């Protein structure tokens with residue numbers, strides 16, 4: 001196991017940081033026999049979960065890529081983890097950007113394009129509604145896809161641990177500090193995703209509303225090598241490249257987000273419950289929040305398609321595990337608080 005660069009120090013009831021702020025880190029885990037869940041199934045123990053959420057006031061959700069999987073966005077590990085021939089994680093570092101900014105921008109421009117094509121699913125809407133109904137709910141999201149925001153999740157109850165694809169920052173983050181929100185697709189002309197190349201005068205083209213972008217995550221689709229001069233530059237310092245506003249491995253998480261989560265955990269009131277939704281819980285500091293919440297009294301409920309993806313500290317007596325698609329399971333879990341989702345947000349025609 002890789003040692004964490006950050007240490008939390010409990011100072012009476014306050015949670016403070018050691019001198020080093022936590023940086024994004026990956027810690028791979030294999031499930032051992034002691035990690036076997038105190039299994040409960042969705043059908044079997046929904047009632048006991050409902051009793052708990054009905055009486056809860058302070059609830060956290062730690063969300064990962066599985067939350068957006070049924071919106072059609074690939075996850076990082078497993079089947080969706082390879083982009084062309086590259087492990088997605090290997091492209092998510094400042095070193096990769098310094099080495100080949102063109103390739104890293106092609107990867108992130110593709111992810112922006114995919115995220116803009118996708119729509120929020122019932123789990124995003126259910127969590128947004130939970131936030132409106134429960135002032136003590138905070139959603140800690142590792143997702144950078146903007147889908148929770150597009151489901152109108154109240155911003156003060158959504159902590160974007162890993163930033164967002166739709167912030168563009170000057171790569172000289174410390175010096176220039178330029179940043180803007182930007183939904184332009186493609187980010188610049190050189191990053192335009194090649195399309196099917198149908199002759200625009202053909203009958204086939206007349207029946208296509210917009211040309212279909214090719215799936216450039218597949219290495220058999222040729223992509224040009226881009227030079228730094230092809231890429232977006234900072235309009236303020238006019239020297240450095242712009243980069244996506246996501247937190248890369250080895251970088252610090254946004255200070256204001258960390259402060260908000262810390263003060264939530266350090267509150268005198270205990271945490272009643274943490275929902276761990278669609279995350280492999282292998283990236284820190286996010287994965288560590290499950291144990292932090294337990295220490296503040298929280299019960300733990302995991303929603304995942306894979307029963308091998310255990311909470312970072314392993315299973316404990318009384319944990320719930322709900323095996324299934326977050327888009328289906330989450331609205332059922334929170335129904336006692338939010339009621340039935342409306343037809344439009346539940347994904348019904």
Ligand code: APR
Nearest residue numbers: 064065066069075076077142278279280305306309325326
């Ligand atoms: N419903 C629920 N869970 C699902 C679904 C689904 N429809 N589909 C997949 N999952 C689960 C997988 O079983 C896995 O446990 O979602 C999890 C996705 O795990 P990862 O791909 O590791 O994504 P995540 O945990 O969000 O990664 C954390 O790592 O690469 C970095 O910064 C990136 O924010 C990301 C962080």
